[in-house]
Amino acid sequence: MDNFKQNRIKKIELASGILIGIIIIGFIAYVIYQRENVIAGMLRIITSPAVLITDFLVIGGIGAVFLNAFLILIFNLTLTKLLKVEINGLVIACFFTVFGFSFFGKNILNVLPFYLGGILYSVFEHIDFKEIFITICFTTALAPFVSEVAFRVDTTDTSYINAIALGIIIGFIVTPLAKKMANFHEGFNLYNLGFTGGILGAVITSILKLYHFQIIPTRIISTEFDLALKILCTAVFIALIIIGFIINDSSFKGYRNLLKDTGLKADYVLKYGYGLTFINMGIMGFVAIGFLMLIGEKLNGPLLAGVLAVVGFSAYGKHFKNTIPILVGVWFAGWGTSTNGFTTALSALFGTSLAPVAGVYGTVWGIIAGWLHLAVVQSIGTVHGGLNLYNNGFSAGIVAGFLLPFMNITRTYKATQRMKYLKRKKQLYKAISEERKKWADEDEDDI
Known part of the structure; x- marks a missing residue:
């Protein structure tokens, strides 16, 4: 069994390497062709408030966006390797989702405080960090809170510290929340952390607004790539x-x-x-x-x-x-x-x-x-x-x-009707069988 697992791991690593290689080759070729200033674009991405919807392709250019995405991907892959996290379907889903959101909203700096919060939670609860690693990865959905506080909402000297502290707090409290929220939709929403993030985000946003922090939605969308x-x-x-x-x-x-x-x-x-x-x-x-x-x-x-x-x-x-x-x-x-x-x-x-x-x-x-x-x-x-x-x-x-309640009612009603139908069908077959037996007995009497 150990050899089988090792072979599976080698296959997934080979597949990941080939996919990453394809993207890197395309990335390098395009950047060279466009002659982009990747470093300047990366700085613009990192300092962007990142609130919905901020397309990083517009903010930093395609070269900087892919660099940002690769840095986050490599960071998560490294943690996966160090923590010895088994590559299953949810882990793959997590990597692709986080990589995708590196094109709008997440950057290599605004995701880090959540991991610190997750580590603190694992120490507090005396559990292995790898048990909540995927939850923390998905929790970076709230990364704009860190960027918003650091670069727009709070303009004081402590803005960066406040942003980091907020990210750590979110990373610390999100795991028990996520477990509780999953019961609401019973797994029928695959993006459970999106639902959890929405509830948590609503509470934090309300607190920010209470103290007159104005959050301005944006709509920056690229069209040229x-x-x-x-x-x-x-x-x-x-x-x-x-x-x-x-x-x-x-x-x-x-x-x-x-x-x-x-x-x-x-x-x-x-x-x-x-x-x-x-x-x-x-x-x-x-x-x-x-x-x-x-x-x-x-x-x-x-x-x-x-x-x-x-x-x-x-x-x-x-x-x-x-x-x-x-x-x-x-x-x-x-x-x-x-x-x-x-x-x-x-x-x-x-x-x-x-x-x-x-x-x-x-x-x-x-x-x-x-x-x-x-x-x-x-x-x-x-x-x-x-x-x-x-x-x-x-x-x-x-x-x-x-x-869910309406779907369950409908399903229960259909199941009940089917049971009644089968019951009537069974009774009908029984009646027919009894009638045939009666006819057979009458025929024997005639003979």
């Missing part, structure tokens, strides 16, 4: 499918079984192996890009984060059968309304966190969940002032928690 990002994504998705195909003994065998999975608390790595998981991730990447092309939206920092979140969580709950109903529901909700294409696209990609709804309760409920998600997500951001990057995860948690 669509082709470069699509080429890079296509290369990564093809690589994922090829690597998965090779790991899965050069076949797609078993993928149909994965597509039958509901996606509820489903770690595809543990259930189906790395091969099928990578195949699913690559396919879902093309589904996400295809959806953007279908509705005519260009790739930018936020939408790339949405695509990568879809790909990452295709290792933990998503496949095209349970995500397409969500996409359809969001698109349907935006059709014929004043909602712009970017908002619809972003809400649809991140709204696929509701994939287990479609997986467990069916396509119709999936479409309803997607439709309701777009309605909720457009208003819910004001609660936390745009400082929770996983705003869609917050919305999805509310939608899932709201729909």
Whole structure:
């Protein structure tokens, strides 16, 4: 078994190395071609308030954005190695999601205080930090709080200290909160930390506003890097499918079984192996890009984060059968309304966190969940002032928690009706059987 685990680890490390290599080559080539000042761009990213929606492609340029993303990725990979964290579906989902949000909202400095808070919590509770490592990684959704306090809200001499202290406090208290919040949506929102971050962000934002700290939402979105990002994504998705195909003994065998999975608390790595998981991730990447092309939206920092979140969580709950109903529901909700294409696209990609709804309760409920998600997500951001990057995860948690009682009532009613039908059917068969027996007895008497 130990050799089997070692082989799996080597396969995942090989796959990760190839994917990172593809991105690095594309990154270096593009930076050299554009002759960007990466260092100056990186400084602008680090000192940006980072409130929703701040596209770092506009702030720092594509070279600086990829440098920022790689620094965060390497930092997390190093911690994973040092802590000896097993690479499962949730870990893969975490890495892809955090990498994606490095294109808007997260930078290598504003995420660090959360890890310090997590370490302090692990010491306080006498637990191993690796047990809460993934929770802390996702908690960096609240990174804009650190940047906002450091560079906009508080202009005193202690602003940086205040920002670091706030990040440490959030990192310290988030783990018990996340465990509690998961009960609200019962796992039907894959982005549980988005829901937790929304609640926590709302409380902190309210406190800041109480002391007259003004948080100003922004809307900075790039439009010029669509082709470069699509080429890079296509290369990564093809690589994922090829690597998965090779790991899965050069076949797609078993993928149909994965597509039958509901996606509820489903770690595809543990259930189906790395091969099928990578195949699913690559396919879902093309589904996400295809959806953007279908509705005519260009790739930018936020939408790339949405695509990568879809790909990452295709290792933990998503496949095209349970995500397409969500996409359809969001698109349907935006059709014929004043909602712009970017908002619809972003809400649809991140709204696929509701994939287990479609997986467990069916396509119709999936479409309803997607439709309701777009309605909720457009208003819910004001609660936390745009400082929770996983705003869609917050919305999805509310939608899932709201729909669950109705979905369960419907399911119970259908189950009850089916039981009554089967009971009547059984009684009918019994009556027919008794009648046939009676006829047979009468025939014997006649003879």
